[in-house]
Amino acid sequence: MDFELGWFMEPLMHGEYPESMRRLVKDRLPVFTPEQNELVKGSFDFIGINYYTSRYAKSIPSTPNAAPASCLVDPNKNYSKNLTIYITENGYPQKSNMSISEELKDQSRIEFVQKHLHQLQIAIKNGVNVKGYFYYSLLDSLEWGDASTVGFGLYHVDFKNFTRTSKESAK
Incomplete structure (x- = not known):
């Protein structure tokens, strides 16, 4: 960390x-x-955190000299009380090599967002001053390393005619 x-x-x-x-x-x-x-x-004024994985927040068996997980991920314990935090970017990539009907049924994205929002709710209840959450992204876009082979958007974009169609996660 x-x-x-x-x-x-x-x-x-x-x-x-x-x-x-x-x-x-x-x-x-x-x-x-x-x-x-x-x-x-x-x-x-605040700390903005972009993240796409929860690999650090996952509960794993402790080893003899390991720090408790709460010491690693709780900014109130590590830094100062009432540190203002915004999740400025959090999203789920979905491969674009499936049919449009499969892409629109993005249950894994829905579960991803629900789990992350649930953990934010727990953090807030525990006193972490989370002021905002911004999902990445509203629309599928051309990603830096992946071009149009993955879609983060809540709306599918057909890059041939730019038609936008809402995915299940947008509802």
């Missing part, structure tokens, strides 16, 4: 990179000057 979320959060909250990064990366990691430290620390 330090090399993903901590890489950004620790400087914003404490003015320096996580201890584990400093220990492992050593002199290859830039060092904040005292002025940069003060400039960066606390220099945000």
Whole structure:
């Protein structure tokens, strides 16, 4: 987690990179000057998180020196109380190599969104200050690495004639 979320959060909250990064990366990691430290620390209004997987939130059996999962994923424990969080991007990719009728019946996307929203509801009940959730994306689009071979949209787009058709997940 330090090399993903901590890489950004620790400087914003404490003015320096996580201890584990400093220990492992050593002199290859830039060092904040005292002025940069003060400039960066606390220099945000909210934290926006884009994520597409729950691999870090999954319950797995603990090992002898493992940190409890709640210590890794609860920003109120890791950083400060009442940190404002927006889920700024969260979506489900669906391969576009099926018939249009199959693409429109996107039950796996519905389940994905329901599970993620349920976990956000639990986080909010536990005091995490989640202020918003933005699904990616309203429409199927040309994805950077996948072109039109995957669709994240709640609406299918026919890229030949640009017809838009709602999927089950849009209802």
